[in-house]
Amino acid sequence: MNTATKPADAPAIGSMSDNYPDKNGHFGIYGGSFIAETLMDPVSELQEAYEHYRKDPEFIAEFEWELKNFVGRPNPLYHARRWSDEGEGAQIWLKREDLNHTGAHKINNTVGQALLARRMGKKRIIAETGAGQHGVATATVCARWGMECIVYMGEEDIVRQAPNVFRMKLLGAEVVPVISGSKTLKDALNEAMRDWVGNVDDTFYIIGTAAGPHPYPTMVRDFNSVIGREIKMQSMEHMGKLPDMVVACVGGGSNAIGAFHPFLDDKDVRLVGVEAGGDGLETGRHAAPLSAGKPGVLHGNRTYLMEDDDGQIIETHSVSAGLDYPGVGPEHAWLKDIGRCEYVAATDTEALDATHKLCRIEGIIPALESAHALAYAAKIAPDMSPDINIVVNLSGRGDKDINTLADIAGITL
Amino acid sequence: MSQRRIAKRFAAAGESKLLIPYITAGDPDLETTLALMHTLVKAGADVIELGIPFSDPMADGPVIQAACERALKNKVSLVQVMETVKRFRETDNDTAVVLMGYMNPVERLGYAKFAELAAQAGVDGVLTVDMPPEEAAELVEELSSRELDCVFLLSPTTPDARMQQVFNMASGYIYYVSLKGVTGAANLDTDAVATKVEHIKSQTSIPVAVGFGIRDAASAAAISQAADGVVVGSVLVSIVGEHGQDKDTMHKTLFDMVNGMRLAMDDIQVTA
DSSP: OOOTTOGGGSOOTTOOOOOOOOTTOEETTEEEEEOOHHHHHHHHHHHHHHHHHTTOHHHHHHHHHHIIIIIOOSOOEEEOHHHHHHHTSSEEEEEEGGGSGGGBTHHHHHHHHHHHHHHTTOOEEEEEESSSHHHHHHHHHHHHHTOEEEEEEEHHHHHHTHHHHHHHHHTTOEEEEEOSTTSSHHHHHHHHHHHHHHTTTTEEEOOOSSOSSTTHHHHHHHHHTHHHHHHHHHHHHHHSSOOSEEEEEOSSOHHHHHHHGGGTTOTTSEEEEEEEEETOGGGSOSBOHHHHOEEEEETEEEEEEOBOTTSOBOOOOOSSGGGOOSOOOHHHHHHHHTTSEEEEEEEHHHHHHHHHHHHHHHSOOBOHHHHHHHHHHHHHGGGSOTTOEEEEEEOBBSGGGHHHHHHHTTOOO | OOOOHHHHHHHHHTTSOEEEEEEETTSSOHHHHHHHHHHHHHTTOSEEEEEOOOSOOTTOOHHHHHHHHHHHHTTOOHHHHHHHHHHHHTTOSSSEEEEEEOHHHHHHHOHHHHHHHHHHHTOOEEEETTOOGGGOHHHHHHHHTTTOEEOEEEOTTOOHHHHHHHHHHOOSOEEEEOSSSOTTOOOOOHHHHHHHHHHHHTTOSSOEEEESSOOSHHHHHHHHTTOSEEEEOHHHHHHHHHTTTOHHHHHHHHHHHHHHHHHHHHHHHHHO
16 A cells, blocks of 8 residues: 655656657557658657747746646546445545536646647647537637647547537537548548648647557656546545546546556556446447557557557447547556556446446436446445545546437437 | 669660550459550550559549549459559560559558569569558569569659658659649649759659549640659540540540640650
8 A cells, every 4th residue: 555655756747748658659568659751850850849849948837827727727636435435345436627718628638738729820620529629629729829720520420429519619619520431530630640740741630549650659648647646636635545447438548647657666556447338348349459459550550459450449338428539548558468558347237337326426427438437436346445546537428419418328418 | 684664664764754554454344454454555655654552542633533433333452553554564575564553452461462463474663652661662563573673653742851761762763643632633843843853863763653633635745844753543434434434435535635645745855
C-alpha cells in the first residue's frame, strides 16, 4: 500500500512531463512516424515547435491560465459514497472531467494544440472526430481564438451524434461528412490527413487522441497529464495517500494516458485501461485492439490494431462512438507489453448498466465512453476491502448520448 | 549478378523517357489486372506500378480509394498480388514491376517473408507510401539482400538535408511527388516540377520519375522533358473503374490513353 509521504513529488499543475519517447517518437517498438513524404516536413516542423514550447515557461503559463479560467480546472475528485457503500467493497472516486468546459477531457488537448498553432502562425485548423467531443472541443478553441475550423466526421457518426454536430456548427465550424470506408472515426482521420497533405502551408491538424505520427502521442499525453497530476494531489488531500488503482476507458487512449502517466513511477498504483468490448470479445464485434488485436501500422504509428489476416483494418463495434476506433495510442501498446498497465474490456451491456446506475445512484449522467471504466470498477470493487481506493476517470458527460440511450430503450425523443 | 530490370530499362531508354503506369491490383479482380498489365506493356509501359489494395489509403485521393474498396470486396491479399506478378512473368521478362502500397499488409506478412515471396514472383521494386527512410532500415535490408529495389518518395516539401537520407536508401528510381496533395489532385505546375527535378538530379545519379497530377498526353510529354520517367495513376484507375462491366472498352480506352502518352513523350524527345 502507498503511504502518505510524498505530496512534494507530485509535479506542479501544468508542468510538462520529461518522460519523453526516443527522439523519433518510439515507445519501444511502437510509435514512430509512418507517414507519406509530403507530410514529413510539416510533421518535423511540429516536432521542433513542440520540443521548444513544451519547455517554454511562457507557453506553460498561458496553458495553465487557460486550463484554469477557460476550461474550469481543477475539477473535483468526487467520492461516490452511495455507490461505494452499496458495493460494500472498495471506495470509488470519480475524477470529474465531465465538468470541464465542453463536457469532456478533450478540451485539455485542444487548448494546448491551439496555443501551439497560434505560435506557429497557422490560421486554419482541421480535426477529426468520432463521438463529436473532440470536434466540439476543437470548434470551441477555434472560436475562442478566431481560427478557421474544419472538422471531418464519418457519415455514420454524424447520424449517431447529431447534437454534437449542431454544437460544432453553432461554434462556427464546418463539419465535413466522410463517406469513404466504414464512414466512422478512422475514415475521418484518413480524410483529415488528406486535407493536411494538400494544405501543409497554412494548416494545423489538431489530432484528438494520443495516436498519429510523432509528436502527437506525446503532445496529446502531455496536455492531458493535468488529469493525473490533479488526481495525485487531490488523492493526497482526500485520502492522505495515492489511490490503489486508477481506471480509465481506452479508445485511442487520450484520457487514459493523461490519467496514468503521472503515476507510471508509482509502482504500487495499479493502472487499468478499459477497452470497448462491444458484443463481447469472443464475437469479434468489438473495439479492443489491446485485448484482442495485433501490432501493425496505421495513421502514422505502429501500435495494436484490429485487422484481418491480410493486414486490412476491420470495422469496429461499440455502443460508444468515441471508442469505435481500430487502433490505440502507441504508449498504451508499450505499457501493455512491459506490463506496467493492465488492459481489459467491458461490453456494451456492462457499459449501459453502469451508465444507468451512475445516473440513479450518484446523480451523474456519464458519457458512454467513460461508462466502460465505471463498469470495470463496479465489477471489481465489491470484492475488495473498503480501505482500497479506486479512482475512475469520468472522462465526459453523457448529454450527447441521450439519443442513443433513448433508442436502446425504444423511446422516441 | 545480372543487371536489375529497372536499371536495365533506364539504361536502354537512351534519349527516351520511361513510362510508368499505375493500376490497383485486384480492381475489379486479379484476372483483369493480369490482362491489363499486358495491355499496359503493349501501349508502351516500361515499368508497371502495381498497387497493393489497403483499407485505409491515407495518401490517395478518391479514385484510388474507390479502387482499393473494389479490390477488397474480393478480399484481394498481398500474397495474391505477388502471385499475379508471377503469372505476368510467365510471358513477360522485360517489363519491370514495382509494388506500391501501405505498410500494414507488409507488416502482417512479415518483412522477410514478403521480400522472399516478392523476389520469387519476379517483382523488381517496392514502394511503401507510409514508410519514410527513418523507419525503413529493416525492410530495406530484407529487400536489398534479395536484389529488390527500394523506391522512395520525395516531395516539394522535402528539405535538402532529408534528400540525402533518401538517396542513401533509395534504389531503382526516386519518385518525385509533383504537388502537395493526394493522388489525383489537379494543380500541376510543370515549371516548378522541372526546377525541382533538376535540383534533385544535381545531387544523385539515381533516376528521377515524376508522378501525381499527370492526366493526359500533353502533361505526360511536358513532365517527360524534365524527368527520367513519368508515373501516371489516377487517370488510368478511373478508366478501369468506369468500364468495370465492359472489359473490351476498358482495355481499348486504357491502351489509347497510355499509348497516347507514350507517343507524345517520344515525339517531344525526338523534336528536342
